[in-house]
Amino acid sequence: MLTSCTSLKTITKASGIKPTELGEQDVHDRQKRLPFWNQGKISQSSIGVVGCGGLGAEYLQKCARMGVGRLVFCDSDIIQLSNLNRQPFFECQKGENKALATLENLKGICTAETMLEAYALDFQDLKTIYPDAFANVDLIACLVDNEQTRHDVSAYGLKHGIPVIFSAVSETSLNGYVSVQIGGGPCYNCSSPIADSNPSKKQCADPSVIYIHTVVIGVAVFATAWLTLGKNLPWNFYPLNLDAESTPYLRKKRAGCEACGGIA
Numbered sequence: 001m002l003t004s005c006t007s008l009k010t011i012t013k014a015s016g017i018k019p020t021e022l023g024e025q026d027v028h029d030r031q032k033r034l035p036f037w038n039q040g041k042i043s044q045s046s047i048g049v050v051g052c053g054g055l056g057a058e059y060l061q062k063c064a065r066m067g068v069g070r071l072v073f074c075d076s077d078i079i080q081l082s083n084l085n086r087q088p089f090f091e092c093q094k095g096e097n098k099a100l101a102t103l104e105n106l107k108g109i110c111t112a113e114t115m116l117e118a119y120a121l122d123f124q125d126l127k128t129i130y131p132d133a134f135a136n137v138d139l140i141a142c143l144v145d146n147e148q149t150r151h152d153v154s155a156y157g158l159k160h161g162i163p164v165i166f167s168a169v170s171e172t173s174l175n176g177y178v179s180v181q182i183g184g185g186p187c188y189n190c191s192s193p194i195a196d197s198n199p200s201k202k203q204c205a206d207p208s209v210i211y212i213h214t215v216v217i218g219v220a221v222f223a224t225a226w227l228t229l230g231k232n233l234p235w236n237f238y239p240l241n242l243d244a245e246s247t248p249y250l251r252k253k254r255a256g257c258e259a260c261g262g263i264a
């Protein structure tokens with residue numbers, strides 16, 4: 001039985017599904033049929049995920065199905081009944097930590113020998129208590145509802161040269177975005193300066209419906225696969241509007257950005 005301990009580290013390994021067990025093709029057969037796909041790259045990839053709520057837990061499930069080799073994730077939040085309209089948890093998991101509960105749920109979803117590491121901590125505490133937790137990840141997905149954490153993850157990615165994918169949804173559940181911080185491109189602070197934000201703002205009781213989560217996570221997983229496969233992503237910002245057109249584009253650095261300097 002999992003507890004809501006806030007500093008527990010859990011590591012497990014799901015068993016891979018062998019073709020002979022299914023009596024049919026390799027479990028990844030359909031995605032391997034894509035001409036550009038390289039399952040070896042996906043299987044060897046290591047991804048860090050910050051946040052295991054409506055966005056993060058959903059994203060982790062998709063990555064587990066694709067066969068990502070290692071998933072490291074953290075969240076200090078506890079599952080509430082009001083999460084269940086959009087977050088992939090069960091009623092019996094009410095009161096459990098979201099990261100640890102996600103690990104349990106992923107065991108039944110993994111299609112490969114995926115290493116799972118769950119930390120019942122927010123990103124700031126994770127960095128302090130387990131500073132090497134994200135040290136060897138190839139990519140970080142920041143899927144939280146907290147502006148300060150986005151800036152902290154952005155700074156971590158800049159410092160360690162790790163690409164970061166950000167995603168969020170609006171309070172109306174009609175809009176969201178996926179933003180990619182990579183290489184010499186703009187950082188999170190280029191478009192959302194910390195000086196302009198209200199870091200303490202966090203409204204857990206915001207209205208929320210599942211469809212926008214599904215849309216943005218689909219795009220975030222696409223960006224993850226694309227970058228992992230070494231393909232050039234033609235955009236770094238994808239606004240997703242259910243009530244208007246959605247056109248991805250390349251954002252530019254902001255001159256004088258306090259975090260990255262704004263120098264291309």
Ligand SMILES: [Zn+2]
Pocket residue numbers: 186187188189190191253254257258259260261262
């Ligand atoms: Zn910047």
